[in-house]
Amino acid sequence: MPxxxxxxxxxxxxxxxxxxxxxTNRKLELEAGIYVISIQGPPFDFAPQKQKITLKDPGNxxxxxxxxxxxxxxx
Amino acid sequence: xxRSEIKSYRSTVILILTLxxxxxxxxxxxxxxxxxxxxxxxxxxxxxxxxxxxxxxxLTFSGGxxxxxxxxxxxxxxxxxxxxxxxxxxxxxxxxxVSTVSGGSFTGAxxxxxxxxxxxDFKERFLHRKIEQELALKVANPINGLRLLSPYFGRSDLAxxxxxxxxxxxxTYSNLVRKGHRPFLIVNATNLLTGSRFEFTxxxxxxxxxxxxxxxxxxxxxxxxxxxxxxxxxxxxxYPLGAAAGGTGVExxxxxxxxxxxxxxxxxxxxxxxxxxxxxxxxxxYQNSDDHPYVHLxxxxxxxxxxxxxxxxxxxxxxxRRKINEDAIQRLAVIVVNAKTSKKEDFDRTxxxxxxxxxxxxxxxxxxxxxxxxTIEKFRDSIAQRIETQWEEREExxxxxxxxxxxxxxxxxxxxKMKLYVIDLGFExxxxxxxxxxxxxxxxxxxxxxxEVRRLIEVGGRLLIEHPEFTHFICGFYDDANERDACxxxxxxxxxxxx
Numbered sequence: 037m038p039x040x041x042x043x044x045x046x047x048x049x050x051x052x053x054x055x056x057x058x059x060t061n062r063k064l065e066l067e068a069g070i071y072v073i074s075i076q077g078p079p080f081d082f083a084p085q086k087q088k089i090t091l092k093d094p095g096n097x098x099x100x101x102x103x104x105x106x107x108x109x110x111x
Numbered sequence: 112x113x114r115s116e117i118k119s120y121r122s123t124v125i126l127i128l129t130l131x132x133x134x135x136x137x138x139x140x141x142x143x144x145x146x147x148x149x150x151x152x153x154x155x156x157x158x159x160x161x162x163x164x165x166x167x168x169x170l171t172f173s174g175g176x177x178x179x180x181x182x183x184x185x186x187x188x189x190x191x192x193x194x195x196x197x198x199x200x201x202x203x204x205x206x207x208x209v210s211t212v213s214g215g216s217f218t219g220a221x222x223x224x225x226x227x228x229x230x231x232d233f234k235e236r237f238l239h240r241k242i243e244q245e246l247a248l249k250v251a252n253p254i255n256g257l258r259l260l261s262p263y264f265g266r267s268d269l270a271x272x273x274x275x276x277x278x279x280x281x282x283t284y285s286n287l288v289r290k291g292h293r294p295f296l297i298v299n300a301t302n303l304l305t306g307s308r309f310e311f312t313x314x315x316x317x318x319x320x321x322x323x324x325x326x327x328x329x330x331x332x333x334x335x336x337x338x339x340x341x342x343x344x345x346x347x348x349x350y351p352l353g354a355a356a357g358g359t360g361v362e363x364x365x366x367x368x369x370x371x372x373x374x375x376x377x378x379x380x381x382x383x384x385x386x387x388x389x390x391x392x393x394x395x396x397y398q399n400s401d402d403h404p405y406v407h408l409x410x411x412x413x414x415x416x417x418x419x420x421x422x423x424x425x426x427x428x429x430x431x432r433r434k435i436n437e438d439a440i441q442r443l444a445v446i447v448v449n450a451k452t453s454k455k456e457d458f459d460r461t462x463x464x465x466x467x468x469x470x471x472x473x474x475x476x477x478x479x480x481x482x483x484x485x486t487i488e489k490f491r492d493s494i495a496q497r498i499e500t501q502w503e504e505r506e507e508x509x510x511x512x513x514x515x516x517x518x519x520x521x522x523x524x525x526x527x528k529m530k531l532y533v534i535d536l537g538f539e540x541x542x543x544x545x546x547x548x549x550x551x552x553x554x555x556x557x558x559x560x561x562x563e564v565r566r567l568i569e570v571g572g573r574l575l576i577e578h579p580e581f582t583h584f585i586c587g588f589y590d591d592a593n594e595r596d597a598c599x600x601x602x603x604x605x606x607x608x609x610x
Contacts, residue, residue, distance in 0.1 A: 037427075037496070037497075037500070039500075039504075039524070041523075053371070053372040053373040053375075053376050054371070054372040054373075055372075055373065055433070056433075057433045057436060057437075058433070058436035058437055058525055059437070059525070061523075062436075062523060062524070062525040063504065063523050063524045063525060064436045064525050065432075065435070065436065065497070065500060065524070065525070065526075066428075066432070066436075067384055067386075067387060067427045067428055067432075068380075068383050068384045068387075069376060069377060069380040069383055069384045069387050070376045070377075070379045070380040070383065071376055072372060072376060090380070090383065091383075092383060
């Protein structure tokens with residue numbers, strides 16, 4: 037399964053498809069698929085408010101990319 | 112015709128019509144308050160005692176009539192007798208989920224409802240009974256014969272009444288919620304329309320706009336064990352979400368719709384992940400209650416005869432995955448109790464092909480057996496892949512590539528230190544060929560001889576303690592490597608002799 041890492045300056049709980057799931061700055065193993073990622077608030081001090089991502093199983097690309105990184109800025 | 116004869120005919124007709132009218136099976140109730148977040152039956156709501164996730168134990172009980180129920184009971188009994196090193200708990204105390212199919216549902220549901228009482232009376236209440244004969248007597252009763260003429264009342268409804276009265280004491284899912292502690296019970300049936308598995312949980316019932324809590328556990332077990340042809344489907348109604356009891360169904364739920372954000376994401380990703388897509392598709396099919404007003408359920412074995420698919424889903428995307436990604440689980444052990452048999456046959460010794468009965472039985476069971484095998488192997492592969500990922504990530508961390516802001520944990524993969532165990536128990540694990548043959552040739556029935564039941568209970572416990580992966584799981588509780596090795600060398604011993 038692919039890995040997702042949501043990068044944010046603080047340790048915060050994530051919302052994956054609107055469900056609390058894991059924390060920022062950790063690699064989370066998730067099955068491949070489309071997800072809507074956000075950070076649980078308050079405070080809502082992050083941008084963008086949410087991101088829709090497509091997490092894919094590692095393919096034939098060279099170099100092998102197993103971790104997808106998604107960045108949220110602190111505002 | 113004399114007046115007295117007319118009177119007599121009229122009385123008979125009225126009696127028959129009355130019986131037909133009252134011969135409606137119990138129907139699931141509409142969810143009165145779709146906004147209620149409490150009082151639901153889900154893993155997250157059955158979370159006591161606190162910290163129970165550290166050691167996360169899952170049991171899956173396969174189908175196979177009384178054979179499966181007795182084997183599962185033998186495993187439960189042994190889990191109760193084995194203490195976890197360096198704790199004051201038994202393995203049974205740590206069981207978080209029991210996922211059950213068909214015959215295994217009797218044992219799993221009884222234990223989830225009655226706990227310790229299981230070891231006092233379950234053998235007499237179920238294992239040693241001749242349920243098949245009791246059911247046949249009920250069918251032969253003329254009053255029930257008339258009730259069975261109703262299109263809304265089948266043999267499984269009659270079976271559910273028998274189970275409810277004589278085994279499950281009229282308990283509903285609200286009794287499980289009131290208990291409030293684990294194990295979380297997942298009774299599995301098969302949706303006859305889609306061929307997909309159907310689980311008796313609040314989450315699944317929400318897609319039907321229905322209230323699980325008022326539903327009798329006996330009916331869930333009856334659906335799970337409704338073997339095709341011998342028994343009939345158990346039917347559930349699909350309601351619009353948000354319609355209160357007595358409401359028209361026009362008003363929509365103001366809180367959340369049946370379809371969740373997770374479903375929407377899954378449905379968008381058909382090309383990326385078809386398993387995730389279909390899991391959502393089969394549930395969201397019931398979004399519109401006008402198109403699919405009813406669900407007809409049969410034996411859970413048709414979709415998955417070991418109860419492992421639901422655990423695979425929880426591991427891939429639902430509660431277990433979330434707990435892993437939040438570092439809540441230190442050890443995950445999945446114990447698969449599989450009562451699969453393999454009858455000795457010799458029809459390949461003659462040139463004449465086998466008869467219709469043999470072909471019929473083979474047709475009904477070959478796919479199920481192959482699918483069961485693949486289900487277990489697929490799950491083992493998932494676990495092996497996870498272990499490999501953990502090793503890769505640990506190596507990467509040690510090489511200094513894991514420079515995350517959270518590097519204090521020196522483990523950037525969430526749940527990266529988790530230990531995983533798959534303990535698959537089945538008769539094929541037995542070393543003694545004659546013993547193996549005895550168990551592999553037991554019938555699938557709800558009436559076994561007392562001696563067969565006794566041997567099944569004994570072998571269930573023995574298969575467990577002799578499984579090398581179970582030994583590693585138990586011995587893994589020792590922090591000291593020498594103690595751990597010594598434990599592995601001597602094997603697992605029950606701390607109490609058991610009954």
